[in-house]
Amino acid sequence: MDYKELADLIFPNAKDIEYYEEKYPERNLPEGAMVTRFAPSPTGFVHIGGLFGAIVDRKLAEQTKGVFILRIEDTDQKREIERGTEQIVEGLQNFGIIPDEGMISEDGEKGIYGPYKQSQRKDIYQAYAKSLIEKGLAYPCFCTTEELEEIREKQEKAKIRPGYYGVWAKYRNLPIVEAAEKIKNGEKYIVRFKSHGNEERKIKHKDIIKGNIEFPENDQDIVIIKADGLPTYHFAHAVDDHLMRVTHVIRGDEWVSSIPLHLELFKALGFKPPKYAHTATIMKEDNGGKRKISKRKDPEAAVSYYHEEGIPQEAVVEYLLNIANSNFEPWRRANKDLDISEFELQLNKLSVSGAVFDMVKLLDVSKNVISKFTAEKIYDETLKWAKQYDTELMKLLEENKEYSIRVLNIERGNVKPRKDIAKWSEVKNSIEYMYDEIFKNNKEYEFQKITDKEEIKNILSKYIEKHFDINDDKQTWFNKMKDLAEEMGYAREVKEYKQEPDKYKGHVGDISTVIRVALTGRCNTPDLYEIMQILGKERIYSRMNNLIQ
């Protein structure tokens, strides 16, 4: 009996690997094109770090006229949830990330290098596992859980490195005939890689982000095919990234220590390894220190959070590029109005140590991003958000489309647009006073300096009787405000008041504040003249009269 016969016994139906090599040929892409992939487990959860990786993958493929693949790694079927793939597809879509190849819905996929869900690639992995057995580079292992436990205990007692390697690899040197006998007797087994590495030797490797790294060689006989016939991550990584003709593996740096193993696997399989770029984990400030951003403790670790809050995808993407790539900030300063797609991402400029996530900064970026949107876009995006998260707002916007766009257009589209909105969930509060339907419920008036009821009444009455005319242009409107101030004993200009504060009751700003508060309930709003133009004569009268009474 030889290796070939043993391999046939274990995987009788596996195809020859030549079949797959031909089925998934080298890609015909322009020089320098990068083939990247995002490869999450279908847990339904997209972590902010995962999104970051996907943005990088998507961007690099785009920049180089390459291909970006979405592959689902569902070989650990315990961790799977229902519709987990679909949720990932949608989670990415919400940030404008659409794969060129791979999964596009729960079960739908596109591309000729698939299937793109690992659980459907069982035959492929088995074919390659078989080829390793044939070469004596993999073998069946019959260890029971108890046996493995026993090995571990012995190692612990003797204070030596744990694992299944060298003399500890119990079935590594089991004669082929005996292995075949056990299999024929129906004993349970898994398939292990037969490592030829030596812990004492070092391997050198150049990571695109981390630079030169050095690790001891791998000597562990890791599992490649589990009892359920599915591969482990390591083996699937080698087979898939080879057959999908991936050129650049960009993944979290929790995998960097697996480099010796992965390089060894690629070599044993006769594959050319991809280039690796290990990205640093996103951190969070905590009690003066830094820690990894955590799914359990931080709501912002889940990308669904940004969707729920209504933080626009453009802002999140811009912010992530900002913290990831030192080139980004100077680029943005020099190109204030360029679309983010014009930014050329350089993989080797990604931060080596974990960037710290700062929500305040993100919201700041978001305010800037939104300030450049047209009122129409803000309307559309807010409506889209409201349809999912705020029915009252949705109705309001749908029933008053033209009007709402005018409202959202206040102080927008000029050289210094307003920057008060950071997320769609803030829009309602920032415009509610423009809608009678919800303004009526608002009885809190934020009067500021002038709080005396009689004085307020006088100011409003005089304004309505003598000065208010909806047809006035802005300059006339403002001059009349000054006239009113003067009549009531307030300075026409703030400057005059400051020079002789004893001479006046206040200044024109105090007067306009009374009018602003009467109309909106608030002392801070965007341009009052524009607000009044949109409210119109009737509503101005009615709101002021309401207050007077």
Ligand code: GLU
């Ligand atoms: N499924 C692996 C993970 O979610 C993928 C790592 C990789 O990109 O290779 O961590």
